[in-house]
Amino acid sequence: MAKVPSFSELIAETTASAVHLEMRDAYTPRDEGFLDWLAGKPVPEPALPEWHDLVLAHISRGVRFRRARIVSEPLAPFIRYEYDITAGTNVAAGEQVRWLPRRRASDLRLPGNDFWVFDDRIVRFGYFAGDGEFLEHELSDDPAVVRLCTTAFESVWERAVPHAEYRPT
Numbered sequence: 806m807a808k809v810p811s812f813s814e815l816i817a818e819t820t821a822s823a824v825h826l827e828m829r830d831a832y833t834p835r836d837e838g839f840l841d842w843l844a845g846k847p848v849p850e851p852a853l854p855e856w857h858d859l860v861l862a863h864i865s866r867g868v869r870f871r872r873a874r875i876v877s878e879p880l881a882p883f884i885r886y887e888y889d890i891t892a893g894t895n896v897a898a899g900e901q902v903r904w905l906p907r908r909r910a911s912d913l914r915l916p917g918n919d920f921w922v923f924d925d926r927i928v929r930f931g932y933f934a935g936d937g938e939f940l941e942h943e944l945s946d947d948p949a950v951v952r953l954c955t956t957a958f959e960s961v962w963e964r965a966v967p968h969a970e971y972r973p974t
Contacts, residue, residue: 809929809942812921816863819923823863824958825872827919830881831937842886850893860898870900873961875915877907878974883937891968903965904973910964915957928954 816823833839842848851857860870872895876884888904895902919931928951932940945951 807944809944812929813859815921815923815927815929816859816868819863819868821867821924822869822871823921823923824955824962825870825919825921826915826954826958826961827872827874828915829919829933829937830877831883832887832933833939834883834937836883838890839883839886842889843882848890848893850890851897852890852894857894857898860895860900864899870898871958871962872900872902873905873958873965874902875905875907875910875961876973880973885973888971888973896968902968903962904968904971905961905965910961913957913960913964914953915961916954920954922951922954922958925955926951 838848838852864870874884874887880888891902916930919933921929921931923929926946928945930943930945932943934940
């Protein structure tokens with residue numbers, strides 16, 4: 806498999822939009838911020854300063870960031886952590902975030918993995934182990950794959966609840 810460019814490289818080449826669909830209940834179980842949150846330690850804002858700054862920089866040059874999360878309710882611990890840090894990290898940087906309870910996604914056509922789509926032209930899939938450990942990325946510029954992912958994202962986005970209005974169970 807060819808080397809996949811880093812997110813920073815891909816977003817630097819993006820001119821209009823970056824969309825991200827998350828569909829898992831667990832990510833990076835050994836994440837330091839998550840472990841601190843589990844232990845009841847206060848979480849700084851932004852919780853992910855590098856991400857916050859990256860998004861802010863690219864939004865300032867005109868790139869629109871949207872993230873949709875399909876989530877099981879009640880929320881799994883890692884997703885609850887994400888919910889708790891979203892306003893001070895993602896939204897504060899200018900990213901738009903929406904939440905869709907999994908039970909409302911049953912009739913949607915979705916790819917099998919999380920992904921980013923850059924400028925409706927290239928998809929970066931993220932592969933994770935069952936426990937949430939990151940495995941690898943794969944890139945596709947196949948028009949059918951890009952179309953599947955952009956259509957899937959838009960169908961979720963249309964149905965999902967904006968972060969400011971979402972109240973998890």
